[in-house]
Amino acid sequence: MKLSDFPALQSTTIRGDLSRFGTEVREGLGTEGDVVLVRVVDPGGVVFLVDSQEARHPVRAGTVLLGVLANRDSTTHASGGLPADGIPIAEGTQLSWLGGQSGLFGIESWSPATGNAHGAQASATLEAIGLLTGPTGAVNTAQLARTPAVEQATAPVLVICGTAAEVGKTTLAGRMIDHLVNLMGLHVVAIKPTGSGGIADSLAHRKAGASATVDLVDCGLPSSYTSAERFAAQIGHCLLYAEEHRPDLVVCELGGDLIWGNNDTFLRQPELRPKIAGMVCVSGDATGALGARAFLESAGLGDLPVTYAPAHTRNPVTFRARLAHLAPQLAVLDTADTDLIPYLHRVVYAAGSARLSAQETTRP
Structure with missing residues (x-):
């Protein structure tokens, strides 16, 4: 037929x-x-x-x-x-x-x-x-992924992840993109390297102000619920596609829950780790934040600069109080603008330092 x-x-x-x-x-x-x-x-x-x-x-x-x-x-x-x-x-x-x-x-x-x-x-x-x-x-779909026009990604990355689906990752990512673009004047590209291959989150990122979006579908993957080997072989193009747009910062939203869907495989990419200027893990409660921290440690990702934030529907005061008592070493973010905007300024400063360091490392 x-x-x-x-x-x-x-x-x-x-x-x-x-x-x-x-x-x-x-x-x-x-x-x-x-x-x-x-x-x-x-x-x-x-x-x-x-x-x-x-x-x-x-x-x-x-x-x-x-x-x-x-x-x-x-x-x-x-x-x-x-x-x-x-x-x-x-x-x-x-x-x-x-x-x-x-x-x-x-x-x-x-x-x-x-x-x-x-x-x-x-x-x-x-x-x-x-x-x-x-x-x-x-x-x-693997046959539909094109060869990137650049060979190396240099832009720093801000990662947003969560302890569950529907916990408010896209809501927070959109607010961050809006502030980075409209308050701080940065050129932001957003990526969604894990999840179920939809376009809704990327459309939300663009609406918030991202000049371009890239996701796992662009890399030939219909979802990230696949073998780590298949995922790793294709997802490397994601940062390279973003780099083609010459962003000041890449905002990366990870799909689903942190512990699954090859989120850890993505975070382990050697070319990504030095570029992560900040990482926010959105959690429905303090128990989820403690579980995320334990998972990252067990996955060999305990060195990532993670800050934990409550879902936007939860009480930030009691979230912070529980973690201050149970895990005082964890960084906690109240996602109200009074806390969020200073955090983004710190990320941008860290991003600039990381980029200068990378340039020094690659300079002949």
Whole structure:
């Protein structure tokens, strides 16, 4: 079958022109990252799709779209994935839409009820039409990642992570970007190297003032819920893509919860560690902050300059009091502007010092 036979929407996890790979739709063994053509049987909790041009489209029974076979280990939304050896894809193969707006497909492991009161994304039921196939086999998102135009990243990095999904990471990242751009006059690029391959957070970063955004999908990864080896082999392009825009500072938001989804793999990149000028871990409570600290120590990341902040919906006074009593060595940030803006000034100062040090190291 020809892809042109099906007027299909192309999801945001497929960023590139597919015509150069061929337009055949065939049955075959689908593996992580392969592009698959599906038809929606029951939209369930999926209301709309964001396409590769960042436009929104309503989703109904019968909607045909191109998405990606992938894993999603969300702790708040639908989850699922693929067998290690792949999944046979033929016309009528049943799949679940796991990735909300982004078009991640796999075998469901859990889903909240459709229309639940908590705003958790439920899955949708799909039937496969076939794998998008070119002359060399199934088309994979890894083939869509381009070669970076620079060979070395030099910009300092401010990392925002959290102890859970929906804890306020993107809210805080947006406020930081706004202050860095509009109060401090910096040129900021935002990256999202881990998570479930959606575009919503990057759109929020741009709205806050980031001049450009880069994420793991640009690196050919539909999600970071994959092997550390696969993730590490591709994610290195993320900082290089950001460097192409010559930023003063890169704001990096890590997806999901700190302990999972290859967040530690990203933080271990040798080329990243010297560039981290600051790191904020958003926690729902003091217990989560203590757990994050223990995880970082056990992962060999205890030297990172981490400051712990409460979720914006929590009491910052009692958060600080608990940590002052239980772990007085930890740096704590109240995310009100009276605390946040001085913190950002310290990060910018540290970023300038780190950049000067790197220039001295590389100077012939």
